[in-house]
Amino acid sequence: MSGLRTENLSVQFGAVKPVDGVSVEIAAGKLTSIIGPNGAGKTSFFNLLTGLYLPTRGKVYFDGNDVTDMPVHQKVRCGLTRTFQILNVFDALTVEENIRVAVQRRHGRSRKLFCAADVHGPVEDEVAEITERIRLPDKRKVRACDLSHGHRRHLEIGLSLATRPKTLLLDEPMSGLGMYESSIMGEFVRELAQSLTVVLVEHHMSVVLSISDTILVLSQGRLLASGTPAEIQANPAVQEAYLGSGRYDLPQERAAHA
Template identity: 40%
Template sequence: MRPHHGHGDVDRELAQSKIMNDYILQTNDLVKEFKGFVAVDGVSLKIRRGHIHAMIGPNGAGKTTCFNLLTKFLQPTRGSIRFNDIDITRDEPARIARRGIVRSFQISAVFPHLTVLENVRIALQRKLGSSFHFWRSDKALSRLDDRAVELLADVGLDSYSRMLAVELPYGHKRALEIATTLALEPELILLDEPTQGMGHEDVDRVMQLIKKVSADRTILMVEHNMKVVAGISDTITVLAHGAVLAEGPYAEVASNPQVIEAYMGTAQREPEGIGA
């Protein structure tokens, strides 16, 4: 006769299963069609827990559509998505976020006329399930303030806490956005073009920041800057025409003739890094 398992045993088994499962996110033959046009064509991803995984590809390769499928802003036509070995294919976006998948958007998503500290505090209150109330007790708000200051220190913005977000330089706004993302305590962060539109100095700062915050969490990013991709990614998936063209470490992907051809076919010259 099998022994009886209590709730504690089940919890331990689930925890053990999670440890044993090396992949935090997996997709199987993910397809998205728009009126006959196939934007994502049979994409199967395996995102390893604790890694930085980059998704690259020429314009129109299906990267953003893929991101929208993973965060459920779009429903797949076919295929499945599993997070921590749970099928989330039909989950709503809010439920995805509660499970621990948080997306930082391509355009900096902060409240411009609130202070840097208030922006992070709003995200902390969302995590607690309460809305932002200016009239909440000083004790409750100061408890959040302490955590907000810690998060700002993590992203190098502690000295900017009283500044209005609108006054921050562009690269610092992206750092603030990452701080608000971290406030939600995600297991998996999806970064959509985190260095887009930045000068070299800001790119370097955000690149180091991504590396730092990845210490105990998983990051999946879409990124065009090959310096960033080469510098911090553990694994790279290359998409072309909605399908996976190649996957592996940067050196392997960058020397793949199909990858070089895909980029050469859509630009006058190779993007920095590919084929170098």
């Protein structure tokens, strides 16, 4: 399990500053959520952490090492992996075939569908272990295109787990899911955080408030607040940023009484 730290992290495209001077500490072994209105810079922040964007200014430290300029694939090899806001699975392949491809890729054998006997066993063991871990063992022979949206999201996380991450960044894994599927996903993410450092970007506020250890709030590329769920919920600046955006989904208990 590894932590992340940023120092004055910034990226600028012309006049646009998606991330502007963000300094945060993301504790190892915890579940840290990043929230903020649409366009706040959450995905851009992930892009900076993972190497998809090069910062205009500032630093990223992973496990205490400066990884600011490290390319994406090297960060993945060091244990820093992400999922994308848009689903990223092979539709025509089954659940276990999808995971097998990802595991084989790590073993450097992605082109060999029939790999050597010496790695076949370990690969198959890992495919079974990940399928279990993402809670899809009974769906392992089902093609990705025939899965529910929620199960496809689980599978996508399975593909990330195949890289053996120490820190996993999840960009809106509950996007497009209903209340029930979101709460299942929430439980699943919480479970992942028992063995990994998890950083979650999510708009489903009730789930975020119930599962996170720490919440960071971004607004217009800047860090607006950080704290425990209770602290964030009580923070007037956060309320204002959300209410202003018109996208604040009130926690269920309060919504029921609203």
